[in-house]
Amino acid sequence: MTVTDAHHHVWDLSVRDQDWITGPRLTPLRRDFTMEDLEPGARAAGVGRTVLVQTVTVPEETPEFLALAEEHDLVAGVVGWTDLTRPDVAAELARLRELPGGRYLKGIRHQVQGEPDPEWLLRPDVLRGLAAVAAAGLVYDLVVLPHQLPACVRAAAALPGLTFVLDHLGKPPVATGALEPWASGLRALAALPNTVAKLSGLATEADPASWTVRDLRPYADVALEAFGPGRLMYGSDWPVCTLAGTYGGMLDAARRLTGPRDHARILDTTAARVYGL
Numbered sequence: 001m002t003v004t005d006a007h008h009h010v011w012d013l014s015v016r017d018q019d020w021i022t023g024p025r026l027t028p029l030r031r032d033f034t035m036e037d038l039e040p041g042a043r044a045a046g047v048g049r050t051v052l053v054q055t056v057t058v059p060e061e062t063p064e065f066l067a068l069a070e071e072h073d074l075v076a077g078v079v080g081w082t083d084l085t086r087p088d089v090a091a092e093l094a095r096l097r098e099l100p101g102g103r104y105l106k107g108i109r110h111q112v113q114g115e116p117d118p119e120w121l122l123r124p125d126v127l128r129g130l131a132a133v134a135a136a137g138l139v140y141d142l143v144v145l146p147h148q149l150p151a152c153v154r155a156a157a158a159l160p161g162l163t164f165v166l167d168h169l170g171k172p173p174v175a176t177g178a179l180e181p182w183a184s185g186l187r188a189l190a191a192l193p194n195t196v197a198k199l200s201g202l203a204t205e206a207d208p209a210s211w212t213v214r215d216l217r218p219y220a221d222v223a224l225e226a227f228g229p230g231r232l233m234y235g236s237d238w239p240v241c242t243l244a245g246t247y248g249g250m251l252d253a254a255r256r257l258t259g260p261r262d263h264a265r266i267l268d269t270t271a272a273r274v275y276g277l
Contacts, residue, residue, distance in 0.1 A: 001264060002048035003251065004076070006271035007167060007200045007235025009055045010034055010068070018055060020111075025208075025243070033239040035072045041247040042074060049076035051235070051275055053141065053167075054109050057081055066101030076277040077106035079141050084110060084129025093136045106275040107165065108133050109141035118148050121155040130155065134162035139274060143167045149185030156192045163194050163274060168201030168237065172219045175206055183222045190226035196274050197227050199254055199266060200235030203244035211244060213256050220257040229262035233271040 011018050012032050021029050042050065052065050052075050062080030069075040078101070082092050096105055112120055120126060133140050142152050142164055149170055156164045166189060172182040189195050202216045223232060234254045241250045251267075258266050271277065 001046070002268055003046050003234070004268045004271040004277065005042060005047045005050040005236045005238070005251075006233040006275070007053050007198050008038065008050055008238040009053055009240070010038065010065075011055055015064075016056065016058065016060075020056075020114075028243060029239060035068060035074070038238060038247075039072070039074055045248045045251050047074070047251075049277060050074050051077040051079060051106065051271065051277075053079045054081040057083075057111060059083070062096060062105070063099050066096070066099055066104055068101070069104035070101035075104065077275045078104045079107040079109050079139075080105055081110060082108060084108070084133070085123075085125040086129070089129045090132040090135065093132060093138065097136075105138065106277070107139040107141050109143060109167075112142065112144045112148060113171070119151045119154075121148075121151045122158075127155065127158060130159055130162055134159055139163040139165055141165045141167050142170075145171055146173070146182040146185055149182070149189060153185070153188045153192065156189065156195050160192075160194050163196065164189075164192075165233075165274060166195065166197040167235070168205070169197055169199065169219060169223050171201065171205055173205065174202055174211070174215060174219060177215075177218075179218060179222065182219075186222060187226045190223075190231070195227075196231040196233065196270065197223055198235040199223065199232050199257070201237045201240070203250065203253065204237070204240055206244070208244035213253050216253065217257060224258065224262075229258070229265040230270060232258075232262075232266050233274065234267045 065078045203211050206215045236250045
């Protein structure tokens with residue numbers, strides 16, 4: 001079965017800094033990670049296509065990623081970034097689609113997790129930008145923390161024509177073993193039909209050095225119950241996942257966390273449908 005990796009990154013520190021890579025825990029990530037680094041491991045794991053996701057909030061990165069998609073047949077889609085609050089966001093999305101590789105633009109993302117306002121998504125200028133994303137036929141990836149899930153619910157309810165993709169299951173507190181209030185927030189989001197989620201990033205929310213599949217299972221089970229396999233997709237979160245294991249190890253964990261009958265949807269077809277790959 002072909003696998004779609006619906007969430008990975010690349011960066012070149014000679015092009016620009018990744019200012020979020022701070023502190024000793026993230027030190028192993030302070031080097032370049034390229035498509036040439038990713039491809040051998042992805043191919044060996046049976047991955048046939050990927051979605052390349054933005055890392056920093058600068059306008060130059062998205063055109064670079066679109067060009068990469070033109071050059072590497074492994075990349076089937078790009079989730080980029082643009083300033084949702086700019087008054088001409090619709091025109092900017094159209095411009096991006098006219099660039100080399102523009103047909104690979106499938107979604108937009110912003111580091112909402114870094115916004116001090118827990119209701120940033122509900123600002124009128126942000127909602128206007130999200131409406132433009134929907135009008136462009138794109139999806140919106142949510143990278144948020146558990147306390148921001150209520151705002152995600154309200155934003156998704158306000159924009160039923162926009163598909164919201166929750167990255168990393170909303171970053172549950174795996175290291176502590178706590179389920180609430182994360183689980184309630186996740187279930188509330190899943191109750192809306194225009195939402196899906198990525199089974200990704202869980203190992204790095206656990207203890208990266210000692211995690212087991214058993215540690216991740218309660219969170220995966222909540223997500224499976226809430227979204228169902230038709231609204232869950234697998235993502236490696238490479239290279240961030242290398243803090244906690246290998247590329248192949250992340251995929252193996254996802255297989256063990258889900259039933260064989262669900263693998264085709266979670267590991268491939270949900271991502272293909274949602275992103276239009």
